[in-house]
Amino acid sequence: MTSQPSDAGSAAAIPRLDFGRVSVFLGEKNGKYPDGNQVIVRGSDTRAVLDTPLVANRIGPEFDSADIVVLGHVHEDHLAGLHRLPKAKVYAPDADLEAARSWEALGAAYGTREEHLPQMLEKFQRDFFYAPRPDAIGYADGAVWDLGQVRVEAVHMPGHTAGHSVLLVEPEGVAFLGDIDLGGFGPYYGDTTSNLADFRRTIARVPDIPARVWVTFHHRAVYTDRGRLLTDLAAYAAKIDEREKRLVELLAAGPKTLADLVACRLLYPADYQELWVEDVEARTISQHLAELTANGRVQVDETGLYRLG
Ligand SMILES: [Zn+2]
Numbered sequence: 671m672t673s674q675p676s677d678a679g680s681a682a683a684i685p686r687l688d689f690g691r692v693s694v695f696l697g698e699k700n701g702k703y704p705d706g707n708q709v710i711v712r713g714s715d716t717r718a719v720l721d722t723p724l725v726a727n728r729i730g731p732e733f734d735s736a737d738i739v740v741l742g743h744v745h746e747d748h749l750a751g752l753h754r755l756p757k758a759k760v761y762a763p764d765a766d767l768e769a770a771r772s773w774e775a776l777g778a779a780y781g782t783r784e785e786h787l788p789q790m791l792e793k794f795q796r797d798f799f800y801a802p803r804p805d806a807i808g809y810a811d812g813a814v815w816d817l818g819q820v821r822v823e824a825v826h827m828p829g830h831t832a833g834h835s836v837l838l839v840e841p842e843g844v845a846f847l848g849d850i851d852l853g854g855f856g857p858y859y860g861d862t863t864s865n866l867a868d869f870r871r872t873i874a875r876v877p878d879i880p881a882r883v884w885v886t887f888h889h890r891a892v893y894t895d896r897g898r899l900l901t902d903l904a905a906y907a908a909k910i911d912e913r914e915k916r917l918v919e920l921l922a923a924g925p926k927t928l929a930d931l932v933a934c935r936l937l938y939p940a941d942y943q944e945l946w947v948e949d950v951e952a953r954t955i956s957q958h959l960a961e962l963t964a965n966g967r968v969q970v971d972e973t974g975l976y977r978l979g
Pocket of ligand 1: 743744745830849
């Protein structure tokens, strides 16, 4: 991976990689949350930006002159540059469309409790310049944007959210993987619209994407080595199995309710306190328990007590 400083004024400090008509601007710490990495596609007719992380606010005219925004999915850290593009057409995957259009739908997608919504909205407005886009337009699997001498194609790869899509840029062969981020935390499937089984299938399909360059929104940023991508993808998938193994170990120590298991924490450290942590833990653990009960490894009684089967 190579990077060169951009030549544009305020963007001078932003590392940038170019692949033909595609540019990747790296956010703080390679796009570690709350930041992300910005992909810009310069067609001969149309300029597209793929998602809009915080770093978009420091890029300048190369971002601010975008004609369209294609969101691979709808989460606050991917919307942080939208406020700079009030006239751009904003596209979101059909299953995430309402979340792009209104705060009510975004809050529901996160599964945020009613009493936490005002505080969460305030945080998003303060930290991510959040504003809904009631003008957002939906797109389906296989949607294509012809930008002039370069095209973007949507590949629906759900799990992280229901609409989550990989955006493939041709002929450059750049696949924007979004939040199939290959980071050390592992796959996130803790929203109400997330789905563990879908995420497993999505990970299995990543090697089939006909790309030569892979870009993640967070952390890993850019892969040009397929072998390294596959190694990191395997480690990423293994995090799901590690979580399952930990749950089985917790149940081996004695029967537990969902609340007991949430208190043990599967994803986050015990001392990590955010408004949403327990709900995300509960949704994540519930999906693993559903798999384990379906395949007979775990049984649940009428009081909601889970034990090894
Ligand atoms: Zn996300």
